[in-house]
Amino acid sequence: MRTQVCIIGGGPSGLLLSQLLHLKGIDTVVLERKSRDYVLGRIRAGVLEFGMIELLREAGVGARMDRQGLIHDGAFIALQNRGFRIDFKKLTDKQVMVYGQTEVTRDLYEARDEWDAPTVFDVRAVNPQGIDTDAPFVTYLQGGKVHRIDCDFVAGCDGFHGVSRAAIPADVRREYERVYPFGWLGVLSATPPVSHEIIYANHPRGFALCSMRNLNLSRYYIQTPVDDPLEGWSDAAFWDELKRRIPESAADKIVTGPSIEKSIAPLRSFVSEPMRWGRLFLVGDAAHIVPPTGAKGLNLAASDVRYLYHGLTRHYLDHDDHELEQYSEKALARVWKATRFSWWFTNIMHRFPDQSEFDQRMQETELAFLETSRAAQTVLAENYVGLPY
Ligand code: FAS
Numbered sequence: 001m002r003t004q005v006c007i008i009g010g011g012p013s014g015l016l017l018s019q020l021l022h023l024k025g026i027d028t029v030v031l032e033r034k035s036r037d038y039v040l041g042r043i044r045a046g047v048l049e050f051g052m053i054e055l056l057r058e059a060g061v062g063a064r065m066d067r068q069g070l071i072h073d074g075a076f077i078a079l080q081n082r083g084f085r086i087d088f089k090k091l092t093d094k095q096v097m098v099y100g101q102t103e104v105t106r107d108l109y110e111a112r113d114e115w116d117a118p119t120v121f122d123v124r125a126v127n128p129q130g131i132d133t134d135a136p137f138v139t140y141l142q143g144g145k146v147h148r149i150d151c152d153f154v155a156g157c158d159g160f161h162g163v164s165r166a167a168i169p170a171d172v173r174r175e176y177e178r179v180y181p182f183g184w185l186g187v188l189s190a191t192p193p194v195s196h197e198i199i200y201a202n203h204p205r206g207f208a209l210c211s212m213r214n215l216n217l218s219r220y221y222i223q224t225p226v227d228d229p230l231e232g233w234s235d236a237a238f239w240d241e242l243k244r245r246i247p248e249s250a251a252d253k254i255v256t257g258p259s260i261e262k263s264i265a266p267l268r269s270f271v272s273e274p275m276r277w278g279r280l281f282l283v284g285d286a287a288h289i290v291p292p293t294g295a296k297g298l299n300l301a302a303s304d305v306r307y308l309y310h311g312l313t314r315h316y317l318d319h320d321d322h323e324l325e326q327y328s329e330k331a332l333a334r335v336w337k338a339t340r341f342s343w344w345f346t347n348i349m350h351r352f353p354d355q356s357e358f359d360q361r362m363q364e365t366e367l368a369f370l371e372t373s374r375a376a377q378t379v380l381a382e383n384y385v386g387l388p389y
């Protein structure tokens with residue numbers, strides 16, 4: 001088989017890139033390790049930056065998002081029994097949208113159905129080869145047979161545990177990592193959200209987050225020790241702990257219910273440079289991971305996709321490779337700014353096991369400054385709604 005761009009990974013990065021390139025008449029094939037249902041069963045991100053909203057509309061997959069997504073003008077920072085609101089709209093004239101990554105992925109797969117897009121599921125032993133030549137190709141196992149796809153370019157959209165990043169020679173790669181000493185226990189419940197906007201809670205017992213997917217589907221998180229066994233958290237234990245960490249006004253009215261999904265995610269900051277090697281381009285989680293505190297992971301995947309989509313379109317339609325040559329540098333510039341924001345917000349909102357008295361006072365002072373400074377709130381708001389592409 002031959003195609004123009006072979007895309008490894010059928011998550012949001014791979015699907016959005018394929019959809020945008022298709023609209024420009026550029027052929028792609030998506031190779032996905034899991035089944036479509038498995039991919040659609042993942043519960044992950046919930047907040048879309050305004051740049052990603054625009055990109056999904058440009059890809060022709062924004063209709064349901066515009067109907068069902070919840071526009072948010074701000075978010076709350078809770079500090080035990082008091083708090084304050086960050087008004088994104090007033091400070092940046094921009095908003096965010098709450099619309100689950102699961103729904104974005106569903107919209108992208110349904111768009112693929114409309115043009116009968118080539119997606120190969122349940123692949124194994126995917127191996128990008130010849131990426132440092134003008135004739136790259138990808139081999140993979142499926143149905144007990146080895147298959148080969150010859151292509152012009154390979155897009156590594158296969159997430160943190162994929163194979164693409166390792167295809168860049170180890171002596172070329174520069175990796176930067178911060179692993180946080182805690183995780184997030186997340187619960188999805190068919191209950192009305194406790195608040196019309198997201199609540200980020202800093203509490204001596206640990207961080208908590210109150211979010212939602214729609215007016216009848218809530219998403220809550222609490223910070224847990226990184227090695228906490230999930231089976232140790234009954235629904236009742238989760239709700240009790242969450243109520244202790246959010247303001248009484250919210251704890252008194254929260255509607256609890258059985259968890260539809262419950263999982264613990266580790267938190268890390270990770271960046272791998274460069275994001276290009278020859279004909280291979282890394283996109284999204286394949287190249288970088290941020291702690292979900294700043295709701296940047298999915299949104300960074302979107303900005304990578306946009307830069308690569310523009311570069312490939314200029315290559316094929318204008319025979320101009322300038323944007324492709326700039327891809328890694330341009331994507332990394334935005335990745336590092338979002339990595340900084342996510343690291344900063346994680347540091348001021350969580351309890352660290354080895355936190356010194358001084359660290360604690362610095363955290364309290366950061367929050368006090370954030371509460372009283374329009375400039376500080378504007379910096380948070382600009383990062384949260386999304387820095388320019
Ligand atoms: P993905 O990991 O989503 O997709 C990669 C795809 O490649 C997967 O479908 C995988 O099956 C496939 N794949 C892997 N190896 C392969 C191989 N060898 N061959 C073929 N296919 C292969 N971000 C936020 O902004 N907010 C959040 O709240 C949030 N919560 C998260 C919770 C969890 C548990 C995780 C893991 C991530 C979370 N994220 C969050 C980040 C997440 O949303 C990612 O940023 C987003 O999924 C990135 O999309 P992709 O780059 O497409 O990677």
Ligand code: PHB
Pocket residue numbers: 044045046047198209211212219292293294295
């Ligand atoms: C979510 O709704 O899953 C969510 C919202 C905000 C975050 C992280 C996750 O910062």
